[in-house]
Amino acid sequence: MTTGSVPKPLAGWRVLVPRGGPWGDSVAADLRAVGASPVVAAMINFAPAADASALERALHRLAAGEFDWVTITSATTVDVLSASRAVVPPRTRIAAVGETTAAALTAASYKMDLVPAEDNSAHGLLAEWEAATQGQVPLRILTLRSDIAKPLLTEGLRRIGHDVDSVVAYRTIGVTVPESVVADVRQGLVQAILVTSGSVAEQVQLQLGPIPESTLVAAIGPRTARDARDCGLRVDVVAEERTAAALIQAVVAVAASRVG
Structure with a gap:
């Protein structure tokens, strides 16, 4: 049957x-x-940042080891890092805003040191930041973002007392x-x-x-x-x-x- x-x-x-x-x-x-x-x-699609020189300078400083942490808030930012052949020194730690971004980092052969366990968002990352960094303040942090992203993470890290450079990595266009x-x-x-x-x-x-x-x-x-x-x-x-x-x-x- x-x-x-x-x-x-x-x-x-x-x-x-x-x-x-x-x-x-x-x-x-x-x-x-x-x-x-x-x-x-x-x-939507993604285009190079309007101020490409600012991104280039930030990535040069990143490669030189000037930052303790770099935060990555989207898989598109990972694409920008890969296309730019950005170098993240071993001592610089990487924070991903969520599992999708973390997977993109892994696929691009970048190490990943922090991803929120519960809330995959800027709020979730901020909530777990102090424990992950053992309360170290101030840290030198590079935040890479879209031109239209709300600066929640940057502002939150600055409120904690960190030294944050926020740089646009790409533009989002309709x-x-x-x-x-x-x-x-x-x-x-x-x-x-x-x-x-x-x-x-x-x-x-x-x-x-x-x-x-x-x-x-x-x-x-x-x-x-x-x-x-x-x-x-x-x-x-x-x-x-x-x-x-x-x-x-x-x-x-x-x-x-x-x-x-």
Whole structure:
């Protein structure tokens, strides 16, 4: 006797993936594995920092051992380090804001000394900083960030008493999505939209809004959810962890509840 195969949890769902490149390809593959049809439409891209000389000087000082710590807040920053062939001396420690960034550092052959155990965010990193550094103050710290990132980490470290240099590593720019994608979203032909950052949320609201009530808007973490709501974008579900896997699982859970 043969039995029918069990339907995959996102069978029949079209899910908008708002970033291209290797990340988008990986997420698209994971979505297909659970039955979804991914719609990859990059809504943001990254460009060199407007003041490239400031970054060059900072990386030169980093290689010279002038910093005790360097903080990395995104996988894109890791890409910048790799492209610049940045050297991090053995005595300089590296702090990553979350697991995704830590994985990118490892893949790029950079050591990683600190990643928040609970909250993958600037707040989480600050909460664990004193214990990780045994209360040493002041430390010389280089924070590398996007041009639009809020300086939460830099300001928090300075409040503790550290000597912090904050340098823009790259710019985040919006990308116009195809008109066919806009039409599909507005007609309710896309069942879920993945929101992976505040900048993505802004582009979703700007280019695709108003989002139909039937379309699930899923945010990758509480910080992204707050940023999305601040720019007027509705958020229906928030991933428990700031990872692509957790984001997909959040969508799967909602789909299962609708079937049940």
